[in-house]
Amino acid sequence: MNRTLITGGLVITAAEETHADVLIEDGRIVAMASTGTQQWTAERVIDATGKYVIPGGVDAHTHLDFPFGGTASSDTFETGTRAAAWGGTTTLIDFAVQSRGKSLRAGLDTWHAKSDAQCAIDYGFHMILSDVNESTLREMDGLVAEGVSSFKLFTAYPGVFYSDDGQILRAMQRAADNGGLIMMHAENGIAIDVLVQQALERGQTAPRYHGEVRRALLEAEATHRTIQLARVAGSPLYVVHVAAQEAVAELTAARDMGLPVFGETCPQYLYLSTDNLAEPDFEGAKYVCSTPLRPREHQAALWRALRTNDLQVVSTDHCPFCFAGQKELGRDDFSKIPNGLPGVENRMDLLHQAVVDGHISRRRWIEIACAGPARMFGLYGKKGTIAPGADADVVIYDPTAEQVMSAATHHMNVDYSAYEGKRVTGQVETVLSRGELVIDQRKFTGHAGHGQYMPRATCQYLQ
Numbered sequence: 447m448n449r450t451l452i453t454g455g456l457v458i459t460a461a462e463e464t465h466a467d468v469l470i471e472d473g474r475i476v477a478m479a480s481t482g483t484q485q486w487t488a489e490r491v492i493d494a495t496g497k498y499v500i501p502g503g504v505d506a507h508t509h510l511d512f513p514f515g516g517t518a519s520s521d522t523f524e525t526g527t528r529a530a531a532w533g534g535t536t537t538l539i540d541f542a543v544q545s546r547g548k549s550l551r552a553g554l555d556t557w558h559a560k561s562d563a564q565c566a567i568d569y570g571f572h573m574i575l576s577d578v579n580e581s582t583l584r585e586m587d588g589l590v591a592e593g594v595s596s597f598k599l600f601t602a603y604p605g606v607f608y609s610d611d612g613q614i615l616r617a618m619q620r621a622a623d624n625g626g627l628i629m630m631h632a633e634n635g636i637a638i639d640v641l642v643q644q645a646l647e648r649g650q651t652a653p654r655y656h657g658e659v660r661r662a663l664l665e666a667e668a669t670h671r672t673i674q675l676a677r678v679a680g681s682p683l684y685v686v687h688v689a690a691q692e693a694v695a696e697l698t699a700a701r702d703m704g705l706p707v708f709g710e711t712c713p714q715y716l717y718l719s720t721d722n723l724a725e726p727d728f729e730g731a732k733y734v735c736s737t738p739l740r741p742r743e744h745q746a747a748l749w750r751a752l753r754t755n756d757l758q759v760v761s762t763d764h765c766p767f768c769f770a771g772q773k774e775l776g777r778d779d780f781s782k783i784p785n786g787l788p789g790v791e792n793r794m795d796l797l798h799q800a801v802v803d804g805h806i807s808r809r810r811w812i813e814i815a816c817a818g819p820a821r822m823f824g825l826y827g828k829k830g831t832i833a834p835g836a837d838a839d840v841v842i843y844d845p846t847a848e849q850v851m852s853a854a855t856h857h858m859n860v861d862y863s864a865y866e867g868k869r870v871t872g873q874v875e876t877v878l879s880r881g882e883l884v885i886d887q888r889k890f891t892g893h894a895g896h897g898q899y900m901p902r903a904t905c906q907y908l909q
């Protein structure tokens with residue numbers, strides 16, 4: 447028997463906060479009781495007095511080793527999952543990609559080859575559909591049954607990932623039948639490409655034009671359109687990386703009608719803005735991602751939607767590219783800057799800072815960072831909570847430690863931090879993944895290959 451006892455901490459789940467001892471056996475939580483009321487013994491005892499004991503974070507949107515923009519994201523499954531563990535995340539869901547003209551199976555095999563035996567924490571896959579045709583639609587059924595139960599489609603990136611409205615409708619109809627969840631990158635990519643060309647013709651090549659051409663209205667339009675397509679198909683819809691207040695309004699209106707429409711935002715939209723994109727000397731390239739950062743005024747709508755449950759999830763869309771050699775590909779043309787921001791290590795801390803700042807409650811922090819994403823993507827019960835029967839994915843979190851975010855101290859394989867110099871209160875101290883210490887008092891004690899691939903159930907909001 448391999449037992450660990452965590453004593454004296456404040457256990458916080460999405461549902462409650464209690465001072466409790468937590469008993470772990472063979473990788474699972476087996477019992478909890480008010481602090482000091484049981485005489486449990488264990489081989490390992492962790493004193494969490496004065497600390498929070500929270501579920502490991504679930505990051506439902508990452509791109510590790512992702513070929514994009516003529517290069518590939520700079521974190522491998524090994525480095526990215528290690529950095530995630532440092533940041534208190536114990537589960538991530540990455541995106542396997544279907545190549546045009548190829549099967550979903552071929553894409554999935556490629557992503558398993560990159561990730562299997564490499565990960566420090568548990569992981570699953572969504573599938574990006576780049577080629578919706580009869581055989582793709584048939585394959586979707588099998589994937590849902592085997593645990594790849596969510597599919598990302600794009601109204602953006604014509605010629606790369608783009609699907610037209612007919613393809614989107616057909617994928618949604620199939621998901622309505624097989625229980626899959628359609629995830630949407632909602633930006634009108636056809637209109638955006640026109641605006642990109644016009645900006646470049648005017649000589650507007652700097653990073654800030656990336657934000658100007660990817661207009662908020664074009665995010666709202668695609669959000670509205672794909673909500674209507676989902677209604678026609680009778681399928682649920684999950685809109686990824688919501689950034690614009692106008693898009694939030696579309697989601698809110700749909701939810702007020704009782705539609706099964708869900709949304710996620712990311713820390714970069716809550717904390718960064720077009721001011722960053724406008725930084726001089728091409729520094730703005732560090733902040734080029736899509737959907738783009740918005741003017742600061744949009745942030746209030748995102749925070750409000752997180753409080754009112756009009757947005758249910760905060761994930762990172764972690765897609766790091768080094769400034770040197772990668773972001774620099776777009777020095778003379780913002781449209782050639784690889785799109786994506788690093789952040790898998792920062793999410794739990796930035797959302798704890800939101801608790802400190804009064805944007806959200808402690809339980810809402812756990813809901814949007816752990817329980818919500820687990821429920822959305824069929825992992826809840828095993829992941830996302832602290833309760834008997836759950837995997838012992840547990841973080842001991844010091845709510846009073848002060849830290850300064852910096853590329854000099856982070857563990858992501860990228861040469862800059864999107865939050866360089868940002869001071870936050872709170873820090874991960876110790877992390878268990880299925881009962882095994884992966885971070886022990888701020889030392890990495892995990893290993894590549896510890897992380898297990900997780901087949902997922904379907905969306906638990908709909909079961």
Ligand code: DUC
Pocket residue numbers: 509514631734735736737763765785786787
């Ligand atoms: N947006 C990004 O910024 N990076 C990866 C893909 C995406 O849609």
Ligand code: ZN
Pocket residue numbers: 631686687736737
């Ligand atoms: Zn996207």
Ligand code: ZN
Pocket residue numbers: 507508509763765
């Ligand atoms: Zn993404």
Ligand code: ZN
Pocket residue numbers: 882893895896
């Ligand atoms: Zn191990």
